Amino acid sequence: MDKQRKAHLEARARVLKAMAHPSRLLIIEELEQNERCVCELTEMIGADISTVSKHLSVLRQAGIVEDDKRGNQVYYRLRIPCMLKFFDCVESVLQSQAEARVACLAGGCR
Amino acid sequence: MDKQRKAHLEARARVLKAMAHPSRLLIIEELEQNERCVCELTEMIGADISTVSKHLSVLRQAGIVEDDKRGNQVYYRLRIPCMLKFFDCVESVLQSQAEARVACLAGGCR
DNA sequence: CACCTATTTGGCTAATATGCCAAACAGCCA
């Protein structure tokens, strides 16, 4: 495999990996609506604040969110506006899984 | 957080996690072109065939690919046609990272 | 059936991710 292609695949994988966690997806969904401070996100997620801070750091390092310190609170927002669209495809996969399950129950299982 | 929402986020995360590996992204890109047998994919990836088989199994369990045994070869194809579109957003992130790096070098770093 | 090819599975080790607690830091206010 070509070196450049490999680098590109790795870069893509890093972005996807950063998104591939339920709490981080929740963060992304919330930030689609509005910027939020860490404490708001922590409350929604219901985990330790240090855990949430680390999730945010993963998203920041992946270039997905950016932070903005105001007073002693830190607000996060999406750097990329396309996340919603992005999920259409994930939804297709889930939809298709659901259909497969139905077909399976109906007797089409291998 | 609502139980249903949590389940939904977990389902999405599982799909993203399945995609979040360079070799699996390569597989997805190749299958966008055409179905491929395991041996072809193994050659492209350049890893042990058992490793590739496990990657395929991850993608299959996530509902992203399906397999089709013909003779003693197993062919894989995408179950979902939207993967290319899906990546537009990842590309935006990468693009934006690149721009940030340029701005940084130009002196805009914090 | 014996043998060959293609693929999957089991088992192991090394690397990475997750989540909590405790400690450090930063900004604000008395």
Next chain:
DNA sequence: TGGCTGTTTGGCATATTAGCCAAATAGGTG
């Protein structure tokens, strides 16, 4: 300055992932 609130960082235990080898399985053919 001292104390308070909000956030990040370090450290650790546990869990998950990745990749290789070896063994098992499945299909095809002599």
